[in-house]
Amino acid sequence: MICFSRVLLGLGAALASAPVAAQVPKLLPLPAELHSGRGVLAVSGKTALVMPAADTGARIAAERLAALVAEARGFELKVGSDASTPSIRFVRAATGKAESYRLEVTPKGATITAGDDAGLLYGAVTLWQAMTQAPGRGAVSIPAFTVADAPRFGWRGLMLDSARHFQSPAYVRQLIDWMAVNKLNTLHWHLVDDQGWRIEIKKYPRLTQVSGWRRPATAPGAPQLPQVGGFYSQEEIRAIVAYAAQRNVTIIPEIEMPGHALAAIRAYPELGTGVPIPPGTESDWGVFPWLYNFDDKTFSFLENVLDEVIALFPSRYVHVGGDEATKEQWKGSAEVQARMKALGVKDEAALQAAFMHRIGGHLTKRGRKLIGWDEILEGGEVPPDATITSWRGVEGAIIAAKAGHDAVLSPSPILYFDNRQGFSDSEPPGRGNRIDLKTVYGFEPVPSAIPAAQQHHILGLQANLWTEHVRTEARAAWMTFPRASAVAEIGWSAKAGRSYDGFVDRLIPQLERMRALKLEPASSAFAVTPDYAYVPGSDSVTVTLVNQSGLEMHYTIDGSQVTAKSPVYRGPVSVKLTSQFKAAAFHSGRELPGGVKQTVTAQSVRWRSDEMLKTCTNRVVLALEDDYPATGKRATFVSDIFNPCWLWEKAPVGDAKQIAITVGQIPFNFQIGKDIETIKFAAPATPEGEFEVRAGGCEGSRVAVLPLAAAEGNPGLTRLVGRLAPRAGNETLCIRYTAKGVEPMWAIDAVELIP
Structure with missing residues (x-):
């Protein structure tokens, strides 16, 4: 009760x-x-x-x-x-x-x-x-x-990806502190992936000597970025594990197999199937085709690695991955095909099942349990005591529980914290889905499709922070909290009696006290997001405000400081041009971070950042960081990498004579297999290509062309200005570029209409 x-x-x-x-x-x-x-x-x-x-x-x-x-x-x-x-x-x-x-x-x-x-x-x-x-x-x-x-679930966790971008031991300890004061008790540590190997293995020193480091990708002609990376010594890991244990946090290591194996194969090529690795491949993102070989030498390597891992981590579980293992290299390997025939294995999916059985048997002999992503359910019989991390939705957990296997809920995209919390210029790079605090809090870890008699197999839930696009520790903290506090409450508290409004009321003092623990959380949930609607020729603009948490917002239009006594926002506000507009969310009379301060001018209402535009399609939308400069602030570009195309809805084109587009070029460093063939561009009219603008939608009339010659070879931002054909009123603009291929990829930073 x-x-x-x-x-x-x-x-x-x-x-x-x-x-x-x-x-x-x-x-x-x-x-x-x-x-x-x-x-x-x-x-x-x-x-x-x-x-x-x-x-x-x-x-x-x-x-x-x-x-x-x-x-x-x-x-x-x-x-x-x-x-x-x-x-x-x-x-x-x-x-x-x-x-x-x-x-x-x-x-x-x-x-x-x-x-x-x-x-x-x-x-x-x-x-x-x-x-x-x-x-x-x-x-x-x-x-x-x-x-x-008492807790509802025994598994209340976060996953930290240290393979894509390395975090210092000091940051890992901070994260453990933040977890403990939210009663989170499981840290799934993703130490190995295609881009990096982060754990010292004494028997195989090249794993960290070679694959602990890489150079980030850059667009053609851009200055090379410095080498990045790092790894955790066994001494550092022992200290972190002991630190976590004193805070009731169990660390579960992950050593990926049979896919996501590029780092190991870079260091020891004999572990793969013999397919060469082009230089710089480790700086790509996506799903790589390189898999471990299926021979006794490879298994000896993996078992030796796991033995050293087990000696460092006393956790009951060892995570072995199993996800996104595309099978083309196994299919193309005569050695692997002969091995399949000798084992009587019908296909490559069944071979992966046999792979996991062998690894699971080794872990059982060492007194540990195998846990893997939900792909290990495929291809035949699952190791008998295997636990499933269900990431491709909740279906993996349903299948596992019905078959008598334990499961942890970690579905994408709702518990994937590389998804951004909002669309604003303050948000760091990440995936383009908006997974806000309320969305996370609304997640229910026990799927209704699981019969009551099998629901005990749901151990709990965890959120995953993948760090392809999370370059710094400050960004890792931003992406993790406050959403991790929502995961903590879902995992600990009974479903009955909880409410989002009550959670927010308790979250705000929790975040305030966590600042003493050096946490700088995201302000996204409390940020005030304005939308400015302007009709050409008018002397005012209509401002609409929203904030994710539904908190009371106050505003001023005369430049004065916003306080709890300022007018309460109750609907769209008409603001005269050349006014100082300020707004913020408030809780118990206190102003929260994420307020807006905007000088509303004739110029500002004709300007939009890429965050304020829409992508024409939503196949794979990413907020990508520029590859320049090496140090200092870099631009972030929001783009669908399969269709770089943007929409400015209700653009005030009526009195505009020119259009300016600020653009940048970034590398196309994505492993997407044959899907790259589906990315199509219109043929360029000039050697460097051009941005084109169409009115009324992407099939509308072309109203502007801005050649890319001025931006070619510039590693930073370039402002292109072109004549705009006369238009009336407000109209949707479609902006895209012509190109011969995906390298480099162009992106928009901002668009401005010039009267």
Whole structure:
């Protein structure tokens, strides 16, 4: 049963002025039971942390609480052995299922009770949240309350892709800290892929010597970018694993096979089927055809690698990938075909199943369990104790559960955090789908198609951060939070009783307290997004505002600062040209990040960034970072790589005489197989090609042509200006370019109509 106080109060002054008996803290994830008490507990540097002398788990939880409080509030809680009051006590006693706990806060002290180390830690995390309901330093008074809490799922995870872009050990530890205070407990660490090998294997040093590094791709004629990469030594990994264990985070390593094997084959070519690797291939993105060979030497290599991995990671599971293993190289290898015939294997899908059986058997002998992406369900019998990570929707989990296999839900695109959270110039590069906070929060991990008797096979869920387009650690943090907090609540809290509005109300103070842990989360969920509608000849513009979280927005049109007392946005606003328009979302009277400040002029309403345009098609839309300059800010281009074409709907063309398009060139570094043959361009009229503009849609009349000669060879942005045929009113413009092929790929940064 879930029991909540009916009075949930805001931050700051509202918290201080409310009746004490009605106050309960805003906690994330939402606890199973939360009851208000009477009175307050004062906590300061004089408050003692008390636990049984020989209880190592209790001491770890107490020390973690002390560290969190020191970072957030600036004072130290002392670990003591006396029973003085008020104090914070850690008590070992049964509280139900794994990771459960009970927390009771009274004016006489706080008591955290749990049957395991994880429960004690999570009780400490909850108490820390109660102590940081509002920003501030120094001693704090906590209204009395009681929590009885337990998780819905045992697997509440994130996946970090360190293969495509390497993150420092310091960042990995930060991520673990952020996970722990959200009660996330599983870090799936993607250490190996086509672009890089990140884990030191002492028996095979070339894996990191050769494949720990690469040079990013650049467009023809652009300056070469410096080498990037790195890897984790075994000593660093042991330290990170130990660090995670103290925060109840289990790290599950992933060693990809039989596909996504280019990094290993680069280092040791005999592991492949003999197909040469063109120089620079490791700098591409996409689905690569290079697979491991199917011979005893290759399996000896993989088993030796896994043995070193097992020695580093004590997790019950080892992830072996199994996804996106295209079979053309196996089909073209006489050696592999002969092996198939000798084994009596009917096709290449069945050969992959045999591959996984052999690897699964080795892991079983070592006391570990195989887990893989849902493709391992194909081709025949799955290893008997295999667990499935369902990423191609939820179907893999349904098939697995019905067949008696455990499964983790991780479906694309909803739990793929390389998808962007919004469409604005503040968003970093990534996939073009908008997977916002509300979308993530609405995900249900137990598919209705799974019969009740098999639902216990759903272990939980995880979100995946693939980093092809996530070059920096700051961007990794932005892409992960606050959406990871939504995953945490879905995984921990019962479905009944949760609501998105309540989640947002609790999320905002959670993000504020996490800033003390050096998190700079995305502002996307709270950002105010304006849309400017302008009719040529008018002296005003209509502004429409939205924000993802449905929070109250305030605005001003005279340049004054936006406050909670400014007008509330209730619908489209008419703004005179040459006005200062400002708007922001507010929560409990406080302005949230992501506000808008815009000088609305005759020029600004005739300008659109690529983020404000639409792509003509949505086959594979990506927000791609420019390959220039090597250091400093780079442009980000939104484009469908299969059809680079953009639409400006209701463009104010009526009084425009010219059009300016700011463009850039980027490499076409995508492994897409034969699909590249489907990318078609109109033939260029000039050697370098040209951008063309059509009115009324892509089949409409051509109203402007802008030759690309001026941009050819320029690694940065180029502003092209051309005459625009006379038009009336507002009209959709279709913008695309002519070319002989995909290399280089041109993209738009901004478009402007010039009167």
